[in-house]
Amino acid sequence: MAILLDTASLPRRDRHEVFRAALAEASGATSVELDPGPDGPSGRMELVELGETRLFTARCSSMVMRRDRRTAGGASPEAVAVAVHGLGVGCHQMGSRQRRLRTGDVMVVDVTRPFDFSWTGLGSSTSLQVPTAALGLPLDLVQRAAPRLGRSPLYDLVSRYLVELARDARRLDDSPTAPAVGAASLQLVRALISSALDDPPHAHDVLEQTLVAQVRAYVRQHLRDPELSADQVAAALSVSRRQLFRACSQAGLSLEQYVIAQRLEGARAELARPSSRPRSVASVAYSWGFKDPTHFTRRFRQAYGMLPRDWRVLTAPART
Template sequence: MAVLLETATLPRQDRAEAFYAAMMSASVPSRVEHEDRHGEVHARMDFWQLGAPDLFRNEGSGIRLVRTPRHVRIGAPERLALAVQVIGSGQFSQDNTDRRVHTGELMLVDLTAPYDFAWSGHGASQAFQIDYDDLGLSVETVRRAAQRLPSSPLYELVLHHLTVLPVVSDSLQGTPAAEALGAATTQLVRALLSSAADDRQWHPAVGDVLFTRILWYARRHLTDPELSPARIAAEHNISLRYLYKLFAGHQLSFEQWLIGERLAGARRQLASPESRHRPVAAIAAEWGFLDPGHFTRRFRRAHGMTPQEWRRLHSNPD
């Protein structure tokens, strides 16, 4: 995470100018109006680079952002922003449509067109920003989707994803997984907009994107003994039946996939020098195999040798 602005460290008379500079570096040109320009202007802006797309969070006192036709003519990357209002409520206007954006609601902003967005008092919004070229959808499809976001079956899923994205992004910064997270989020946003716009060309991708996100979630929780099909289905707002259907569509059994992933994790740990003195049963339990005999049978079936034999074969001597 990069902190673009923290007004608490600045003299009061410099805050409005610093806010404008930070906003212009993080997004597209627009006019910035502060609710109390000569009073208590305060803000913090955070920025995460996730490969080509990025995540931008702004929290602070009342503001109004106005992107006029003149700003559009100045030029900027052809981008859009899918934002979630995380504190307070805002008033958003674009394409002859006005709406109130409440806490916990999504807002789609076409950054290639004029818009007006404001909140009063203390508020916060975070936006996933992506180029149209990377999204792979037409401007017409995006604008059609903007009017119908809540109609998509993926609305709650994407809302939850964007809400927790800063915390996840912090843990992945500086790793190859950060770019993978950006690509996965792009796919999820594409599926949301396609389904909301009723663009049937992309409907088959919805299940694929959801399946990819489920695998990513499950791999992050492989060592959690509470991980179960019911929990995964609940976390992704789908039925247990649909979860099994997704795996079957990829010629997989959920249970067999989970066992295979956990065996792979145990196999890596058995060969790790840091774990050479840990009992095999302890490693097995860490990866969800509470019965050592069951673990040994599963391991032998998958790898043709016992866990102890694997450890002796792959551990490096001191």
């Protein structure tokens, strides 16, 4: 996880200008106003790369961001961002439409239109930025869906998902599963936008088509939880156990075998890291959700044709 900026590491006299410029660049705002308190603004910005997608989190004291009509009119967005509001109460205005944002509210960030966005006191926001080309949706459809996101059956799921994704950012940043999580997240954003339009049958189809992608994303985020189960996945995604297994079956996916395979990949990558050398094989197995080191060793050998300890020796850096 990259810390783009933390005012705590800046001299007091530089905080206002440095943070203002960084926030403007990250948000696409034409102008940014910050809390002019005696110590200057306080804030932190973080970025996590998830393959093609990026997770951006900003947390700071009172601020106002504006994007003027001239700048917006000449924009050609390379990415579409879906954001969930965190701390505090925010206000987002686009044209004549003004919206009060509270914790958990989801919005589409559209840099092709002028906007005002602000919060008072300590506030935060997390946005998932997906390449426009990879999203595969025309911009006018995204714009039509933006004020209707609350109608999507995926709205609450996306809100919870982005919050949990930000919470797990540190673990994902150095994980071999990060690109796959990003790909699944992109599909979820596409489904949210598509299903927000006034077409209930279409929304239902999108929900069914993307359920497996949501399953994959949730599993990857919770691989290290030894209690991860089908019931937990179904409850988190607000579907029945029957619907979960039907969707997985139609996609040719065995949930149990998928969980094991992903855990094995994570443990295999960790065993090869120099930083994990002081840890025992059993410790690594436990950290990836395996309750029994013997079971882990047997499955590892079945998957890769060698014992975990032999893999660790094979990948050890050469000594001179």
